[in-house]
Amino acid sequence: MGGPAPPAGPGTAGLRAVRGKSIAVLGGGSLGLYLAGRLALAGHRVTVALRPGTPAPSGIVAEGDEQWSAAVEYADIGRLRGPYAQVIVAVKSHDLPPLLPALAALGDGATEYVFLQNGIPWWWRGIAGDGLPRARQVVGVVVQHSAERTAPGRIRVRRTAGDRYLCGRPDGSVDAALESLAADWRHAGIPAETTPALRRQVWTKLMGNATLNPLSAITGATVGELATEPATRAVLLAGMAEIARLAERDGAGVDNTPEQRVARSAEVGGVRTSMLQDRLAGRPLETEALLAAPIAIAEEYGEAVPVLRTLYGCLAFSSTSPERNPT
Known part of the structure; x- marks a missing residue:
């Protein structure tokens, strides 16, 4: 993996390209x-x-x-x-x-x-x-x-x-x-x-994207709220465990446990996921890439993913009913 990146703070001093591309x-x-x-x-x-x-x-x-x-x-x-x-x-x-x-x-x-x-x-x-x-x-x-x-x-x-x-x-x-x-x-x-290990990193991020994004779009809650409320935290942990199993079947694995991933979400706090932002703005949602695609992979492997299927069903239903958009 490449060397550590310098912090990108609020200042812009020192940003001078040797040759602009x-x-x-x-x-x-x-x-x-x-x-x-x-x-x-x-x-x-x-x-x-x-x-x-x-x-x-x-x-x-x-x-x-x-x-x-x-x-x-x-x-x-x-x-x-x-x-x-x-x-x-x-x-x-x-x-x-x-x-x-x-x-x-x-x-x-x-x-x-x-x-x-x-x-x-x-x-x-x-x-x-x-x-x-x-x-x-x-x-x-x-x-x-x-x-x-x-x-x-x-x-x-x-x-x-x-x-x-x-x-x-x-x-x-x-x-x-x-x-x-x-x-x-x-x-x-x-x-x-x-x-x-790009595939491993895709699966690692998908632990959050396939759970936090749809759950936030359904509930209207921020990342921090989902990660700290016991009921939604349990849903996140179960869904992330499903993604982790798929990653193992794919031969890639993931970098974090569900518990570690949820803990990082709690640290992020009051951030709205991109899917929640899209739903509030009336834009199409990335349902296929975040949920339908891993569910299809699960079918190939014969893996049960009930949490992912539930999130997909709820999101598909709520997406067809604009009046139910979270506020």
């Missing part, structure tokens, strides 16, 4: 804006892609545990012109399929295609198809960091000691290009590390 960020949510802003502050030329007709904000402003503003270019996604050194894809999993075939046109043989999707990622069973990025150029990133978009171009950042952006290849290889990307990010104040 051209970077495209697809996705104007909290993490897309965070990465775009930090990389721009480090001297890179960053373009944030917008859906056609979406008004462009004036730069990016961070509040909370980090306070800074960054100038970036905004462009309709159809007007992006590569090749870019990095194409960072930070859209929701359900928005990815129509984008995938167009990504290769944004780069060349040296471009790194970086994916920050939650849940079971699109490359899980291999990469095949015309127009898709080459496998050796795909970087999966498992994010352990909390940020919330509060308005277009504006984010609230939460910092904890455990913040990490774990970067790896789908096949587990760690090469010079991957190390260089992580170094660029660390230089920008992003706590990036490389990992040869």
